[in-house]
Amino acid sequence: MKNLNLKSARAAKDMSQDDLAKLCGVSRQTINAIEKGDYNPTIKLCREICRTLGKTLDELFWEDEE
């Protein structure tokens, strides 16, 4: 399932995938894979992304039941 929350949070900060990847210390392809739902990141990387984008884990990685 696509992670649209992450994509929109990144866009809101006016960041490219490459910018976010560099700040989080991962490759652009990894951010792309997370956004496309092809890869489930470890909790360590989730926290790093949240810290970089100023969001909580719930906001970026918790799926609403509805």
Next chain:
Amino acid sequence: MALGKKKMTKAQKIILLVILGIAVITIFAITAVSEDKSGTTVMRQGIAVENGRCNVYPIQNALEIKENGTYQIESKWWPEEDVGFVTGLYILGPSGEEIFAETANKMDSQSEKMKLEAGTYTIHLEYLTSVAEEEAFWKEHNLTSDNGSAFQFAENGEWIVEYSISFNRIGISAITWGVIFGFIVGIILVYILRLVINTGESSKSEYDERQILVRATGFKYGFVALALFNILIGMLYVIEMDIPVEIGVLLISGVILSIMVSVTYCIFREGYFAMNEDRKRVVIAFSVILVFNTISIIINAKSGTIVNNGKLAVGSLNIVGAIAMVYVLIIIAIKAFVDKKED
């Protein structure tokens, strides 16, 4: 006062490695490409026997040894048709002393190892057409036989025999030196390429957590491919199928195949290029390796080391390497095309 350890910069590392590589190549050039210490003489002789007598006088030829050392004398005369006489061979050293003697109708053998001095050696061939002549030769050259001559001498006949006498120097061959130094230069070259390819100061490739997972899966597929390849080759050997490839070439080709499987998976799953690697530099580096391989193929083709006794020999590994490089470059190009289309 403790001295601080100063870390080498990337440029300094590259220069050091290039110097090291040149030094290794120079040693190789001095040791292996230097003059061959072995020598061979070939004599082609027409011999006729009439009424049990040979009408050809004994012949002799000179062979020069340029350096003192341990040698083996390789004598070969193996005419396709049976000949009706026995050849007596003896070799005299530089001061006239006899160092080797043998009689045989047909021969393809190597002597025991012997220490020989530099100088000119004379090779003498005599054609023995009767038991009496053969036994006289034995007596003259201190040879012994348990059963005496058992050869059936012909009364009449004409034959052409090619005699090949070689003095083979015992030591590490040029091919062995080539493999050793090629391996060392290869390691140095790979390390230099890693330094050039990586964008940071570190020569170590850095992968993120997803890439590490992808690479682990890639290695798994590579391992499975190698296992299947080895099983296939093992089965072919069990059923005694003649494979026109030397075993060493097969083994290394299997490793290259498994690497290709792993690389293909990693490239398509974006786990091949490290975060600190410049893709353009990787492509250039692979192209350079491809050029080196192509040059090696040409050299091997000229020196005849690609095929040995009808089987693909160690020289053919450069062809396998070149095919692998072309394959990787094609896979990188396909992946780049797919990515561009998706964007």
